[in-house]
Amino acid sequence: MDTLALLKAGKLAGSTRLDLACGLTEFPREIFELADTLEVLNLTGNALRSLPDDLHRLARLKILFCSSNQFTELPACIGQCPQLSMVGFKSNRIAQVPAAALGPKLRWLILTDNCIEALPDEIGDCHLMQKFMLAGNRLTQLPASMAKLHKLELLRLSANRLAALPDWLHSLPSLAWLAWAGNPMSAAFTTPHDEDGITADIAWQQLQLEQKLGEGASGIIHQAQWGDTPVAVKLYKGDITSDGTPLNEMNACIAAGLHPNLIRIEGKLKGHPEGVAGLVMDLIGPAFINLAALPSFDTCSRDVYPEGTRFTPQTLLAMAQGMASVAAHLHRHGINHGDLYGHNTLYNAQGDCLLGDFGAASFYPQDGSQLAATLQRIEVRAFGIWLGELIERCEGVDQRWVALQQACVQPDVLARPDFNALTTVLA
Known part of the structure; x- marks a missing residue:
């Protein structure tokens, strides 16, 4: 019996986490039967366009994931959930972020890969915000009120339409992890797209992929053979990651050059049968x-x-x-x-x-x-x-x-x- 059937049969009573990815077009009202215990609700990978106005009945809900759905607006009802601290609406069609959607305990907001052109000034009132992920939107500026986000530590702004970085960045005492590549800024802020032959092109046919070594937000790393040389090959996923774009990552890796504490780049992958971008790197031994x-x-x-x-x-x-x-x-x-x-x-x-x-x-x-x-x-x-x-x-x-x-x-x-x-x- 699948999870939705179990939910409707009342067999998930007492659950603290619920994952539903089954083509939902409407929010199952049976979820409210878990209101006394539910802390994590994952509705990623459905076809939802809205959430119920009485979502706040999930009084213990701390984490809500609704990525890869069909929302065009961040639902205002989530701002009424008293304990909600982590919200993820990546890869929807969101163009509007109403101030009412910004709850008092919000610490981690993921709006990557949407259509957002502006943020409300009230974003500066989210005093607990630590991580804010906005890569892959249409932002042309950021509210000056964000200078009040004194607990903000991670900010992702890559692949937007910002002409410049805000001058209030120096006023954020906790900011430590910042990304802005892929915006139409002046040339000095732009990741170069022409490496002038700094690195070689390595044909897909020259590589023999072996076991998977690891996976991150932007790609999957495999061990491979390049002729007689063991190497690592990173194959990138999609066009937008939580941090930015594969093109910017590849160009920055190459521009970084050689250093004893960097993994050496051997070349860029060419000719993948599905057009996947990739880098070929030194294979790091198991001692690391x-x-x-x-x-x-x-x-x-x-x-x-x-x-x-x-x-x-x-x-x-x-x-x-x-x-x-x-x-x-x-x-x-x-x-x-x-x-x-x-x-x-x-x-x-x-x-x-x-x-x-x-x-x-x-x-x-x-x-x-x-x-x-x-x-x-x-x-x-x-x-x-x-x-x-x-x-x-x-x-x-x-x-x-x-x-x-x-x-x-x-x-x-x-x-x-x-x-x-x-x-x-x-x-």
Whole structure:
């Protein structure tokens, strides 16, 4: 018996989570029978256009996913749900975001891949907002009221119609992960589309795909053989990810060039039978493992580390040196990684580390402006959060490193050190 049939038969009483993807065109009223317990409702992958006005009867509902449906407006009724903190309406047809839809406990709002041209000024009243995902819309500007979002840590603006970044970015004390590639900004902010032969084209026919190594928001990574050489091949999904577009990611990877703490790019994939874009990269040995897992619903913007993870001071220092060095390298090239996180870090027992996943990478001008300084120091906060997570899992930490970490995450954005200063201190 499928889930909808079980729901209608009253056999899901007491459920805290409900997943329904069965071509729904109307909201099943039987869901209200779970009002006393339901905390997570996932209606992704249906054909819904509206939600009931009395949705607030789901008084315990914390998380609502309605991605890949047919909504043209963010339903105002969700703003009345008293506990709702995470809302996902990715890949609909949403053009309007009414102020009434913005509830008092909203922490995580996903509106990726819609048709939104403007946001209400009331967005600035969402004082608990930590993650706001807007890639792939039609925004030409952002409300000045967003300067009041003092808890906002992650902001995705890629693939919109913004002519410039807002000048209030430096006033956001918690912002750490920012992406803006794919907007019609000046040339200095634009990811280049012509790599001038920096990297080779590698024909699909030259590759023999083997096992899947991993999967992220933007693509799937396989092990492969390229002639006699073992490599990794990243095949991109679709046109819009939660962070941006595959084209921007590929170009940023290539423009980043060579660094000991980056995975070497061998070439761009050509000739995939279904036109899929891809990159061919060095294959990283099994001694390297992921530092952390993605944030959970509960942690929101903080990675989840395996239980019992511990580091020696020597390993911590080596990793901090490597990450600061590669971040300094990127920013010298005017590249903001945008997703400097433990889950995008590979490391080994000796503290060698590699920074991956350029899905949120964006370019900015090296013009000495306040905006340029702001953008780098937003990423310095991401480094500081990353370093703090390592320090929490290390005994015998030098207090100078603790002080350095605190300097990186201080709320005064422009008072933070830049990456060149960090590499000098860590050395």
